[in-house]
Amino acid sequence: MKCDKRWMTLYAVTDRAWLGERTLHEQVEQALRGGATCVQLREKHLDKADVLREAVALKALCGSYGVPLIINDDVEIMLQSGADGVHIGQDDGDVAQIRRRIGPGKLLGVSAHTVEEAVRAERDGADYLGAGAVFATGTKPEAGNLAYETLKAICKAVSIPVAAIGGISAANVTHLAGAGIDGIAVVSAIFAAEDIEHATAALKALTVEALGL
Secondary structure, three states, rough: OOOOOOHHEEEEEEEHHHHHOHHHHHHHHHHHHHHHOEEEEEOOOOOOHHHHHHHHHHHHHHHOOOOEEEEOOOHHHHHHOOOOEOOOOOOOOOHHHHHHOOOOOOOEEEEEEOOHHHHHHHHHHHEEEEEEEOOOOOOOOOOOEEEEEEEEHHHHHHOOOOEEEEEOOOOOHHHOOOOOEEEHHHHHHEEEEEEEHHHHHHHHHHHHHOOOO
C-alpha cells in the first residue's frame, strides 16, 4: 500500500503511562482534534483481548477523522481489528514475510537506524520508515541517538516516507529542519501534555514550519 507522506506529518504513538483519569480513547480523540495525522496503538503490557478491544474502538475513531491507525508489532491484532497497518522494529520479524502475510492493502512501517536497514526495509516491502532515536528518549532509554547526518542519508537513500522518532518535542523539532524527513513520530510530546489537543496543534504548526511541509 502506498503511504501518503502527509500521514507522517505528526504521527502520534500511544502510551497509557500518562492516562491519569482519562481513557486512551479520550486521549487519542484529543490528539486527533489537534491535528494528528496518524495514530499508532502501542501496547506492551495489555493482554491480547484488551489490545484487540482498544484497536477496534480506535480504528472507528481514527476512521471518523480520516486518519490511519497503525498497530505496533502485532500482525494478528492488526488483521483482526481491521486497522490500517502494522509497524515493526528490526527484531520483530522478517519484513518480506510480513508483507506477504498482510497483503498489499495494508500499511507496513519499519524502524530503521542505518541507511542499510532503511534500504533493505524498502526493498522488502515497507511503506514508510520510522528513523531514530534522533534525541534521547525516556520511552526507549536503551536506544542510541541517530546522528542528523545519518537521518539525512536515510531520507536520501529511500523513496518511501520517513518519520523521525525519539525524544522529539516543541523545543527541539526545529533542529530536524533540512534532514528531508516527512514528519515526526512522538509519544510524550502529545500524550504527557495536560491539554493534549492544544499541545498537538502547537507541535504540528511548529513541525510544518520547521520542515517546510
